[in-house]
Structures are given as C-alpha cells and as structure tokens.
Amino acid sequence: MDLKRLKLNQYNQKLEDKNLSFRAFDIENLNISDYQKPHKNDHFFILIVEKGKIDIQIEEKVFNLKSEKISIVFPDQINFISNLSSDLKAKIILFEEVLFCSDILKNELSPYNVNLSANLNCNALHIDEFKNALVLVENIQTIYNSPTLVKKEQARFFIKIFLLGLIESIHGQHPILHQKTNQHVYIAFKKLLNEQFKSQRTVQYYAAELGITPKKLNEITKKHCSETAINAIHNRILKEIKRQLLFSDLSHKEIAFNLGFSSPSALNKFVKSKLKETPTELQNELSQIYNA
CATH class of the missing domain: 1.10.10.60 (Homeodomain-like)
Structure with missing residues (x-):
C-alpha cells in the first residue's frame, strides 16, 4: 500500500496561503477524509482539543485526546485520526518545519531535546497552561485570517512561544529531562x-x-x-x-x-x-x- 504524504500547500484556502508557512483553523475546516487514513505530513500538525474527544494514532501508539490535551505530529510520522465525538471542538495548526525551534533545541536548549517528538505527541496541560496556549492559538488563527507582512512575523513568534511553552511543560512532566549528565x-x-x-x-x-x-x-x-x-x-x-x-x-x-x-x-x-x-x-x- 502506498502511503499518502500530505503537503502544507494543498491547504491553500485563499490567495495569501501560498506565501504563508502556516495554517490555522477550526477542525471542521479540515479535509477529514485525508486525515482518517494512515499518512505522513511534510509539515507539523498540531491538534488542540477544547471540547469533546478524538483519537489520534501516531506510529504504533493511540492517544485518546479530550479537553485540555494537545497533540503534535512531527513531519513523516505515520498518523491518522478517528472516533471524533459529535461535540468535538478543536483547532488545527499546520506549519513548516522551518518554524520549529530546532536551532535553539540543538544548542542552548539541547537538554530539552531528549525523546522530544515522542513526548510532544500527546500533552495533557493544567487548565491555566491550556488557557494560555489557547490564547496563542487564537492569536495565530486571527493573523491567519487577515495576514499582513508584520502580522506574519508575529504569527511566527506566537508559534515558537506556543511550542516552547509545551516543551517547558513536558520538561516538568518528565524528570529525566532535568538530569544534566550525558x-x-x-x-x-x-x-x-x-x-x-x-x-x-x-x-x-x-x-x-x-x-x-x-x-x-x-x-x-x-x-x-x-x-x-x-x-x-x-x-x-x-x-x-x-x-x-x-x-x-x-x-x-x-x-x-x-x-x-x-x-x-x-x-x-x-x-x-x-x-x-x-x-x-x-x-x-x-x-x-x-x-x-
């Protein structure tokens, strides 16, 4: 079976999209059929669940997502979604790999880079952390809907702040990351x-x-x-x-x-x-x- 590779530029919903390195929208605007079959992405895929339930399988693990949970799928990870509840309310962010904090994580934040993709596949946040993350997501979505040259740069920073916040959160949830040796x-x-x-x-x-x-x-x-x-x-x-x-x-x-x-x-x-x-x-x- 051939594995479909979904591309960021296939989600060009408006003229400005071809010049953007990210997309942000509610899940009802996602082409669900593509994401319900096993596939890979050429981009990062973030799923933020506000209400209801949804399952996402990443490689061999199935994650049951509900309110205040966030899943990040890295490029080329095999994944698909299923079991969407009727009351599901969720947001999607898609973005190019260039926006990820890879340079920072390879250098001054390298201790945070241990098993990072596996740890970010499913994040259960405290209510206050989730509210803060959701504000960033909504800001990103607002910019996506009406981008300007300056606002596009703002969105890039919002995405990095969002990611760094999640990385800091999992740093606290996985004590092994605190060990500074090797x-x-x-x-x-x-x-x-x-x-x-x-x-x-x-x-x-x-x-x-x-x-x-x-x-x-x-x-x-x-x-x-x-x-x-x-x-x-x-x-x-x-x-x-x-x-x-x-x-x-x-x-x-x-x-x-x-x-x-x-x-x-x-x-x-x-x-x-x-x-x-x-x-x-x-x-x-x-x-x-x-x-x-």
Missing part, C-alpha cells in the same frame, strides 16, 4: 542511529563513534529510554520493517536487502526472534490495525 550523548546516539541503522547494528560501532565505551552507552540509553543500546538499535530496525511491510509495495526480499539483511531468511529470523511471528504474520497484523 543528554548530548544520548541525542547524538539517536541521531547517528537514525542515519546508520541500515548498515551498522553493533553497540561497539555507536560507542566508538561517540567516543565512549559500550558499557557507558548502555548506561546512558537505560537512563534515557529504559532500554539497552542493542535493544534501541533493534527497535529502530523493527520500526522501519513495520513501516515498509505496511506502507510500501516492496516484496519481503526487497525489504530485506533494503534494510541491510543478507537474505529474506535473515529478515525472517530477526523478526521472529523479536516478535515471535513471521514478517507475513506481522504484515497481516499491522494491516488489521491500520485498516480497521
């Missing part, structure tokens, strides 16, 4: 793993690239994601196997070679050792989940 190593490991997992699968390789011992890398990964380094490596491979089994037209043989396995039987052995099922069984199981 976050930069964990972040570097995750970045390197995303780049090299198809060809490099040993703890020794990643430890050497990071300039630490395999034992130290294990200590760091256990602290930050509660798993050993080898499990983190294997889980990254499994994640890509699942994506390709479900959302590509590749054969199992093609997937095996694409992901660096020596043969289809090696892929089969790996999946079975981790999940106690064959790639075919896994593919059928995933199809039932995503096509239910």
Whole structure:
C-alpha cells in the first residue's frame, strides 16, 4: 500500500496561503477524509482539543485526546485520526518545519531535546497552561485570517512561544529531562542511529563513534529510554520493517536487502526472534490495525 504524504500547500484556502508557512483553523475546516487514513505530513500538525474527544494514532501508539490535551505530529510520522465525538471542538495548526525551534533545541536548549517528538505527541496541560496556549492559538488563527507582512512575523513568534511553552511543560512532566549528565550523548546516539541503522547494528560501532565505551552507552540509553543500546538499535530496525511491510509495495526480499539483511531468511529470523511471528504474520497484523 502506498502511503499518502500530505503537503502544507494543498491547504491553500485563499490567495495569501501560498506565501504563508502556516495554517490555522477550526477542525471542521479540515479535509477529514485525508486525515482518517494512515499518512505522513511534510509539515507539523498540531491538534488542540477544547471540547469533546478524538483519537489520534501516531506510529504504533493511540492517544485518546479530550479537553485540555494537545497533540503534535512531527513531519513523516505515520498518523491518522478517528472516533471524533459529535461535540468535538478543536483547532488545527499546520506549519513548516522551518518554524520549529530546532536551532535553539540543538544548542542552548539541547537538554530539552531528549525523546522530544515522542513526548510532544500527546500533552495533557493544567487548565491555566491550556488557557494560555489557547490564547496563542487564537492569536495565530486571527493573523491567519487577515495576514499582513508584520502580522506574519508575529504569527511566527506566537508559534515558537506556543511550542516552547509545551516543551517547558513536558520538561516538568518528565524528570529525566532535568538530569544534566550525558543528554548530548544520548541525542547524538539517536541521531547517528537514525542515519546508520541500515548498515551498522553493533553497540561497539555507536560507542566508538561517540567516543565512549559500550558499557557507558548502555548506561546512558537505560537512563534515557529504559532500554539497552542493542535493544534501541533493534527497535529502530523493527520500526522501519513495520513501516515498509505496511506502507510500501516492496516484496519481503526487497525489504530485506533494503534494510541491510543478507537474505529474506535473515529478515525472517530477526523478526521472529523479536516478535515471535513471521514478517507475513506481522504484515497481516499491522494491516488489521491500520485498516480497521
């Protein structure tokens, strides 16, 4: 099955939209059918629930959103929405990746960048925090409806303030982020793993690239994601196997070679050792989940 990639510029509701790096509107103005099927976005997708309920599945996790909950889907995360209640009142913000606080998070706020996308996928805010966030969202929506050159710049700042507020909130909800030792190593490991997992699968390789011992890398990964380094490596491979089994037209043989396995039987052995099922069984199981 081919996975549709939704683009920000397909939501050009008015002439000015082609020059804007964001969109902001109530959920009833969203083309729901596109978002109710598994897909990826080329942009950030923020869902702010004021009233009612809605489910959003991001990768393999389902989040039940209700009042005072906010979900941020990062570009290229597989996602879809379902089970919209009849009384649902929610707002949507779509924006280009350039507006995200990536430079800040890579530098002076790097300790906040641990498991950031997973932590931002679902945020339950205190009522006062939610009210403050909603004011920013409404300001962004007002600017979107009547943009000017100056107001567009204001909206960019409002979006960054909104995001930084959420990041600060999850910083308080996840005590591990307060530890000031070795976050930069964990972040570097995750970045390197995303780049090299198809060809490099040993703890020794990643430890050497990071300039630490395999034992130290294990200590760091256990602290930050509660798993050993080898499990983190294997889980990254499994994640890509699942994506390709479900959302590509590749054969199992093609997937095996694409992901660096020596043969289809090696892929089969790996999946079975981790999940106690064959790639075919896994593919059928995933199809039932995503096509239910």
